[in-house]
Amino acid sequence: MMVFYFVAFLSIFFALMTIFTKNPVHSVLYLVITFFTFTVHYVLLNAQFLAVVNFIVYLGAIMVLFLFVLMLLNLNEETEPMKSNLVKIMGTVAGLCFLATIIGSLNLLETSNPLILKNPDIGLVQNLGRVLFDEFLLPFEISSILLLTAMVGAVLLGKSDPKKI
Amino acid sequence: MDGIINSMQGVPLNHYILFSTIIFSIGVIGVLIRRNAIIIMMSIELMLNSVNLLLAAFSAYSGDPAGQVFVFFIMALAAAEVAVGLAIIVMVYRNTRSLDINTLNRLKW
Numbered sequence: 001m002m003v004f005y006f007v008a009f010l011s012i013f014f015a016l017m018t019i020f021t022k023n024p025v026h027s028v029l030y031l032v033i034t035f036f037t038f039t040v041h042y043v044l045l046n047a048q049f050l051a052v053v054n055f056i057v058y059l060g061a062i063m064v065l066f067l068f069v070l071m072l073l074n075l076n077e078e079t080e081p082m083k084s085n086l087v088k089i090m091g092t093v094a095g096l097c098f099l100a101t102i103i104g105s106l107n108l109l110e111t112s113n114p115l116i117l118k119n120p121d122i123g124l125v126q127n128l129g130r131v132l133f134d135e136f137l138l139p140f141e142i143s144s145i146l147l148l149t150a151m152v153g154a155v156l157l158g159k160s161d162p163k164k165i
Numbered sequence: 166m167d168g169i170i171n172s173m174q175g176v177p178l179n180h181y182i183l184f185s186t187i188i189f190s191i192g193v194i195g196v197l198i199r200r201n202a203i204i205i206m207m208s209i210e211l212m213l214n215s216v217n218l219l220l221a222a223f224s225a226y227s228g229d230p231a232g233q234v235f236v237f238f239i240m241a242l243a244a245a246e247v248a249v250g251l252a253i254i255v256m257v258y259r260n261t262r263s264l265d266i267n268t269l270n271r272l273k274w
Contacts, residue, residue, distance in 0.1 A: 004176045008184045015188055015211055019195035024203060031207050038214050045225045050236055054217075057240050062210065062247050069251045070203060073258050081200040081265035091197030099190040106182055114177050118228040123221075131230045132237070143241045150245030157252035160259070 004044055011037040022082070024075045028066050035059055047123030181222040188215035202254050202264045206247065213243050 014037065017030040035058040042051035083091075121127055132140055188211060195208030217236045224232025254264065261268050 001176055012187055015191045019191060019199065019208060024201060027204055027207065035214065038218060041218055042221060045221055047221050047225065047233055050221055050233055053237060053240055057244055061244060065247055065251055066203065066207065069255060073264065075264065083198055083200050088198045092194055094197055095190045095194030098193055099186060102186045103183065106179060117225055122225065122228060122230050123233055128230055128233055132234050136234050139238060143238055146245055147241060150248050154248040154252040157256050
């Protein structure tokens with residue numbers, strides 16, 4: 001039980017570091033640590049398939065993309081555009097208002113029961129695969145079309161204009 | 166494995182909701198206070214992740230695997246979104262030589 005609070009504290013800390021660090025490269029590295037703590041959360045929920053997929057997709061693919069683009073564009077602290085302090089304070093206040101609203105609405109709920117894994121095998125690959133390829137077969141196939149479209153779009157956007165060369 | 170499961174007994178579901186809300190609002194604050202387009206996309210990733218964790222927690226709470234399948238679809242969607250978004254950002258950088266989103270204000274107002 002203590003593990004959850006410790007990891008949650010780490011997640012919040014590194015998420016805050018992600019948005020408040022000036023250097024974009026450090027920001028991405030803090031985001032990697034945040035995603036790693038999320039993987040730990042999935043392991044704690046016994047969602048092993050999600051833990052592995054989170055590790056591979058977020059820490060592997062998405063973070064490599066972010067770091068690659070950052071280094072391609074050669075950004076550093078000096079070129080980093082920053083908003084004025086007034087806008088920053090207003091943004092923070094707006095975000096905290098959002099947080100207060102949700103927490104206030106949460107208080108209307110009665111105290112929830114502790115999270116007890118009724119069916120601990122639910123997150124295993126065998127179980128999820130059975131659901132994924134049975135009930136959710138059509139969305140699964142459609143998501144392949146989504147990925148294909150994204151790939152075509154990314155290549156089309158990333159390709160430089162042939163008339164300019 | 167039993168050790169892990171036992172260590173999870175007793176965290177109230179409310180604390181998961183609270184934690185995900187905090188991470189989500191950190192993402193919202195990040196979108197509001199930064200001007201670098203890449204950092205804004207990273208904040209969006211934070212928000213997506215917090216929702217993912219909450220879906221997984223609800224799914225474990227109610228013993229229904231559908232929630233975890235939804236998380237899987239959200240991850241596929243996030244990967245596609247990042248690929249297209251970063252391609253757009255590279256395109257913007259090539260045309261304006263900066264990542265400041267305040268240079269892209271033609272659709273504002």
